[in-house]
Amino acid sequence: MRLTPLALAVALFALPAYAQDEDDCPSDEQLISSMSLAELQHYEYTLKNPEMSFEEACNDATEDDDEKAIGSRQHYCVKRSADYSSYNTDTGTVETAKVTMYDYVTLPRTGTTWNHRIRVEFEPVQGNAMAGLIVAPDVYCGSCTDRQQFDPQTLAGPGTYEFVAALGFDTENGMTSQNTQLVLTRFDVDETPIQMVAPQLRCDKIATTHYSGCRFSTYPSVLEISQSDADVDESAVHLRDAQMRLPGNVGRWSEDPNLRGEPLTRLKNVTAQTANRSAAKELCRSRFPGGPGAGQNCDEYPFASTKQGAALVPEDSMSVKYIDGSDNKRVGGRLSEFFCATARLHDGDEFWVSIKE
Template structure:
């Protein structure tokens, strides 16, 4: 094993250690040669050595210096060689000439520390110096290889490796920052701290890209073999170059490299690059073995739908009236959950009129039996029948774009100013809030249904105060009776608060805080006002992450309510595929929701894994009128590349012979289905995401009805 140490020497001459053909200030001019300082024999006392007259330089003993002087005196012992006192070694031939050209001991190499050596292959020669060797070969001549260049050459097997012998000294690059040195089969480039070898077709492609001044910059790795043993690659400051025998060398850089890295490089669904990158408008495309990668998005191949696309209600106007909001919310009876305490009553204080929960002897009559005494007639749109059906539990019942709550069997003990109970007022409170996927505004109905009044109740009034938490009074408007208006038995007070849309930055999310504080005041001087109740809700999530009609638009939903995507006979083959895939064990049904993935890069990788757009797999699956359908959807975190499971299909009619018919809880399924249905289904899924404001990582489930398998191929 060759051992060559590179110690740090004290000589100031070592500062210019990287300059091929460059010498330090004390060196003789290039080509002039180095001449030892000799003392004529007539001036030397008999038996006296130079070491007796001069201090021997550090690193050498007197014995070594004396041996060097003896060798210098035997000028006919080794023709073509030279000794450099006090080093007792002979430097010969072309290596001597190069050494003298550089400045001899005054150069960055310092003194020799070996005689001329034959390299392990028995072919070239070298002489080792304090700060590095000079190597010689018949085809390359003599050249020093030092510091980081030597380290890079050593990593690659010295002259016996793929680089071969040096063919030049170090050369300063045009940028006056880095350096390079040529070898028989490669070039080593250095910048600031490290040096790396570039060779073969990868070096040629790098040259086409502009060398170190091009868009790839300097190399930051040696050439390496890919894990599959098929290709080779090298890293540069701003990209990589990969080579295969079948496709040659091609750079991958920028966003395309980020995407390819995320997909797993050549082991991922795209495979090796087969062409250089090319512009596509403001995007870039590059062809790989199994499809075309684009950044930021892949170009959509014919017959391969993007399940984010499709025409939706993006051009419809924002809702304004309560009817608009009610229609948008679609108040069904499915997917209801409960969350958050709906409100509270302040503790009763001695001597005040005070609400008792559950104290009334009978529930107030239903709204249909009560006249609308004051306020807008919303026809129960905010508070549907199912909202009042369940027992009172002081919690909000929510759907994706709706929240409602009811407080039944309430009564106020009416007291006079001395604290004596003088009457009773029965009532119930109902409230409903509607949101829209097309607006950041919300509308809330607050409804008080009064029952029987008994005893002396004075002149009661409805006192209320809306508060949009974090905003002033201009953040909302009220349609209905003014605060402080009088109330009567067996009547209804209702008002609707529009919580206005607030200006928010694009691509943000927030949770609005809505609060209504109210109580029953009294105009009679001898009756106290009732204790106040505070009813608040902060369960909506608003966002400005969806682009509608070419601009971002706000919308609000209840994230705690998981929406359901319904697949029907509109797309029977895709519905059937999803149904069978879920039956085979994949997620998406009740209890195992999918979660939306908005990262276009990761969606492309999912889609490319399940439905490659070129190559033998793509060709084998092709059928007229059909396109590739994957499940779970590419736009979910359960998609193929992220599923951590194997691919499969559900039936031989799917025409996916490269995948088995199998079951299991992980993985993905592929089926070739009617191309029109596949495209239509993608549009429907895109519309579902928008209308339900399904943002990144939001869960959703699926239902399937009316599916039918594709025809036998």
């Protein structure tokens, strides 16, 4: 019987922690065993609901293409509007409509197949330009190894119409792009009023060898930690203060590129991570000779799993502090999930940390 993540966490709780392999990423079982109840509930929800709804994905959609489209490493939505006119040979009149097309994708947590979705809305302007109109969105995915085109629909009138095509990219490491166009046919006349370009997609088994996955790699990678989250509040306060003090405001996130700190970069080498942790612990001992309080351990920023870790940068580029050990461990688990699953970062990929209130 396959256990749910919550049941699996209970079963694993009493077992010793697994040793991470040289891949540096924990397995799903390891991640699950370290999650809080709230994290487990969110994890189970995402497994049951792998795709965002149209409203979630496209609520703030704009008409920008590529990496400017509304989205994240795991989803995007592009909106485009155009006027459509058709000469009705039966009545000898020109009929017009406003067409709005949404092009959107939500990538699954793991795997290299996904659903490419299209929503098209037609509003009449003059006459009924939708009567007998054949709507056939077309998607081009240059490196896709699995391709399915959208099924065309013949309309009778205005309304909202949904289309879906399954795509896949079976590769150990590669990039692909997706271009979509809307083809409208009426009275044997074809028109293409809308064309769109999706953000670049990277599929790989490099971020972690435990499972393959795809992400929109041109979007910034941002780990969020909240000061109001009781599970990680001590870490959040330390990271916030460190980002304010350290040179270059390293890792500080802002939507405004001019206000962002210098990026952090992922470090996958386990030996180098161990050296960073050892150097951070030595800094804690020298800066806080009184030692940790009960249940505390040394928290370091930048993280040991970055190329800005304690063994790799000057001491004045590091912040260390004794904080609650369980809090520290939870952030470590979230960072692993972020590196290996949410953002799927390769060695040397940049990311930032957003500290929420």
